Amino acid sequence: MKVISTNIGKATTFLWNGREEQTGIFKYPTDEPLFLSKMDVLKDTVIDRVHHAGFNKACYLFASGHYPYWKGLYPDLEWDWGMFGENLTVEGLDESQMRIGDIYSIGRALVQVSQPREPCYKLGVRFGNAKILKEFIDYGYSGTYVRILEEGQVKTGDKIILLKKSENTLTVKECFQIILAKEKDPIILQKAINNPSLPEYKRDRLKKYV
Numbered sequence: 001m002k003v004i005s006t007n008i009g010k011a012t013t014f015l016w017n018g019r020e021e022q023t024g025i026f027k028y029p030t031d032e033p034l035f036l037s038k039m040d041v042l043k044d045t046v047i048d049r050v051h052h053a054g055f056n057k058a059c060y061l062f063a064s065g066h067y068p069y070w071k072g073l074y075p076d077l078e079w080d081w082g083m084f085g086e087n088l089t090v091e092g093l094d095e096s097q098m099r100i101g102d103i104y105s106i107g108r109a110l111v112q113v114s115q116p117r118e119p120c121y122k123l124g125v126r127f128g129n130a131k132i133l134k135e136f137i138d139y140g141y142s143g144t145y146v147r148i149l150e151e152g153q154v155k156t157g158d159k160i161i162l163l164k165k166s167e168n169t170l171t172v173k174e175c176f177q178i179i180l181a182k183e184k185d186p187i188i189l190q191k192a193i194n195n196p197s198l199p200e201y202k203r204d205r206l207k208k209y210v
Contacts, residue, residue: 101166108152
């Protein structure tokens with residue numbers, strides 16, 4: 001895997017239910033390296049820190065390989081990397097293989113896969129169509145958040161190298177599905193609950209389905 005685009009955003013104002021709100025989801029490529037800190041990406045914009053950034057969501061990665069599918073559904077948008085609000089657009093990222101808890105080096109940073117991205121209404125704002133929320137869930141490939149184990153700089157072209165694979169076999173794709181599925185697969189559910197790298201509040205929410 002390698003980073004093919006580093007993306008940051010500025011606050012963008014939009015109307016929602018008759019009132020003005022702001023979002024940082026409108027991210028665009030930058031020529032500058034990004035510094036991954038423990039709680040966020042420096043110089044990036046995070047408006048809602050209850051649901052974005054923080055220890056378990058410090059940086060968001062999304063696969064470049066998913067872009068052709070979405071371009072086919074939304075051909076009239078002005079496409080560029082960062083369309084999904086990702087800080088790092090990654091070539092070769094595969095959520096069906098990447099596990100929650102895997103540890104990677106990216107540039108000078110050390111990161112751990114923490115949880116899939118769950119779409120909120122602001123993705124619909126970015127795409128100009130609320131139906132993308134269901135489409136995103138149905139597609140099943142969410143990208144992933146990472147926590148930063150060692151802070152460091154990341155630039156376009158940096159390789160993403162697997163240093164330690166999680167012993168728990170829960171993949172990002174499985175985790176995304178089990179969080180959002182109405183009918184929970186008991187085997188995947190147990191894997192998620194038993195994965196210490198999945199944030200505790202996520203595991204606690206899943207325990208009620210056991």
